[in-house]
Amino acid sequence: MSAEQAENFGEFEATALANDDEALLIQVDGFEGPLDLLLTLARNQKVDIAKISILKLAEQYLEFVESAKKLNLELAADYLVMAAWLAYLKSRLILPQEKGPDGEPTADEMATRLRWRLQRLDAMRAMSTRLMGRERLDRDVFGRGDPEPVNVVKLRTYKDTMYDLLTAYATDRARKLGGKAYRPQMAPVLAIEEARERLERMLGKISDWSALTTLLPFEWTGGNRRRSAMASTLLAALEMARDGKVQLQQASPFAEIYVRDGQRGQDIPSEASAPGA
C-alpha cells in the first residue's frame, strides 16, 4: 500500500449494514460502491478525470483490494467484480492494441467508457450538491406563517315543495281533530245490539207489515255499510221474533222480509198489498 493510500484509507473500517438489503455484506466504510471508490482514487491523481490514466487507476484499485484482503476485510461482491474487470482491462491495456474476441470493444474504448462513467458520477455528485444547496422552503425561505383559510359558506336551499306543505297541513290537522289518544279505526259494522235497540224503539211506531229495508238506519248507506246494517238488523229481528216480540215473513228466497209488531193480529198480508216490494 502506498503512503498516499495509507493516508486516505488506512483508517477504513468494515461496517455491517443492519436492517438493510445488504445486511450480509461488508461495506468499506465511507465508500458508496466500487465506482465511488474509483472516483476517489481518480481524484487523488489530481488530474482532470477526462484525462485520467485508467491503467494507473486500475492498478490503484487492485492494490486497494489487496490491502483490504490483508486486513482480513471481506469486500462486498461488487467490489470484487469490479476488481476482476479492472484486472482484465489492465492486462489488455498493457498488451498492444487489438480487437477483443467477438467484436468486443478495444481496451481504449473500455477505458474511455469507464472514464465517462466516472465523469458522469462526478457531475451528478456536483448536481446533487447544487440541488441541496438551493434555498429550501421552510428552511431558508418561508411561506405565510398564518394563512387565512377559505371560509366555506353553505348555501342552503330547501327541497320542500307545495306537496310537502299540503301533506303536512292535512296530516297535522287530521291528527289534531282525531284527538291525541289512539283510536283504532272501526270497521263499518252495525252492532247487533245496536240494531236490536233501534228495532225495539221503532216497534210502537211502525205500521203493520213493514219491509225490513225501510227500517235500516238512514246513515248506513252504501256498499259494505248497508250490507252490515241489513245483516245486523235481520239478526236482531230474528232474535226478537224468537222472543215473540215481532213477527217476520218472507214470500220466497231473497224476497223482501216483512216485520210487524208481535202484539198485532195474525193476518198475513197478501203479496199484492205488501208495501214497497
Added chain:
Amino acid sequence: MSSVAKMISEIENQMDAETEDKQGEVANPEHLRMVEALLFAASEPLDQKALSTSLPEGADVAGVLKALEAVYEKRGVNLCCVAGKYQFRTASDLAFLLRKEQPEQKRLSKAAIETLAIISYHQPVTRAEIEDIRGVAMSKGTIDILMEIGWIKIRGRKRTPGRPVTYGTTEAFLVQFGLESIGHLPGLDELKAAGFLEAIPPSGFDVPNPSDELGADEDPYDPNEPEMATGSANLDEA
C-alpha cells in the same frame, strides 16, 4: 403614468407625509424588508419587542411599522395592529374572495314543515294558536328556523291580553312554493280532490282562507313596542 404606478405613487405620497411627521426620521428600507418578512412568516401576531430582538440594534421598529402600515394601507394585504401586536391580514373588503360558497340541499324537519303549513293557512296566527292547532307545545327552534330561512315573519300583534305577536308568511315563502299569493293556497275541496284529505273529513275540520291583510283583531307590528310577558300560551284559552 400607468394606473398601477399612480397607485404606488399615492402610497409614496402617504409615505412622505408619514416620514415628515417624524421630522426627518426615515425608516431604514432594509429594516422595512426585515419586518415585512418577519411578520409574513410569523404564525402569530408579533409585538414591537419581539420584532426588535430580530432587528439590528437601535432599529426604529415603531417607525418601520408606521411606514409599513402606510405602504400596505391600500393594498390587498394590510398591516393590522391588534392588542399591540402586528400581523398582515388580507384587506377586509376582499374577504369575499376567501369565501367559497357551497350549495347544500336540505329538508325541513317534520315539526317545522307542519308549523309552516299552519302559519300559512291560519295567518295571522299566534304561537299559542299554532300550539293549539298542532296539539303540541312548540320548541323555540322551530319558529327560529323558519324566520332564519325567511319564510315567515312577525306581522302584527293580536288584540288579546298579552298582545302576542302574530306570524305570517313572506314573499320568499310564496316564491319557494310557487304561489301567486297566499289566497291561492288550495281550499278544503281542492285538498280533498287532490287526495290530501279523507273524503269525509272529521267533523269540525275547516280550512281557513288565509290573507295578507291585517286581521280584525290584529295590530301592525311595531318592533319598538316593549315586549310584554309572553308566557307560553294557555292551551285552554284558545
Added chain:
Amino acid sequence: MSSVAKMISEIENQMDAETEDKQGEVANPEHLRMVEALLFAASEPLDQKALSTSLPEGADVAGVLKALEAVYEKRGVNLCCVAGKYQFRTASDLAFLLRKEQPEQKRLSKAAIETLAIISYHQPVTRAEIEDIRGVAMSKGTIDILMEIGWIKIRGRKRTPGRPVTYGTTEAFLVQFGLESIGHLPGLDELKAAGFLEAIPPSGFDVPNPSDELGADEDPYDPNEPEMATGSANLDEA
C-alpha cells in the same frame, strides 16, 4: 425624497417598465389587490387557473402576476413561481432572520441525496439506470425514504423487457426546492452539453431532457399491474 419613498419610487419605475412592455396594457389595480390577497391568504401555491376563477371574468391574471412580481421583487417578501404556481415567500437573503433552529427532521443519507439528484435530472429513470450511474446496487430503503418525503413518485413503466417502473419527481419537490419546473433544474444545460443525460446506456445522438411527459419508451404507471421480477443491475454489463 425619503429613502423609503425612493425605494418605492424605484419599484414604480420597474412597474412602468413592466407595463410598457405590455404595450399600454395596464394591470388593473383592483385585480392586483385581489391576487395579492389571494396569494397572501393561501398556504399553498396557486396556479393561474385557480386565481382566475376568483377574479372577475376577463381579468389579465398573467399580467397582474407579472406586475406583482415586479412590485415585490426587492421587498422582504417575494412572489415566486414554483411548479408553475405562484406563492409569496420571504426573500432568500433574509433567511438568517427566520431560520428556525429546528434540527432537520430527517437528514438524508448521501445515497438518498444522490439518488434524488439522479432521479430529478434523468427522469423518467428506472432503478437499474440509477444503479448504473451510481455503480452500486441500491438499498430498497433509499427509494422508500424519498417516496415517503413525497419528493419522488412512480410515474410509468419502461417499454423494455421486465417493464421496470420509472421514477420521477413530484410537485412537492419543485415547491420544496423553489423550482418553476423540471426544466429549471440548476446546471441542466451543462449536463446536457456534456452528454451526461444521454439515454443509459448511451444509445446515439438523441439527448433527452428530463421531462414530466411520458417518455417515448414509457407507459403510464398502472398500480394494479402485477409486479415483475426486477433484479438489480448487472455491473459487469456496463
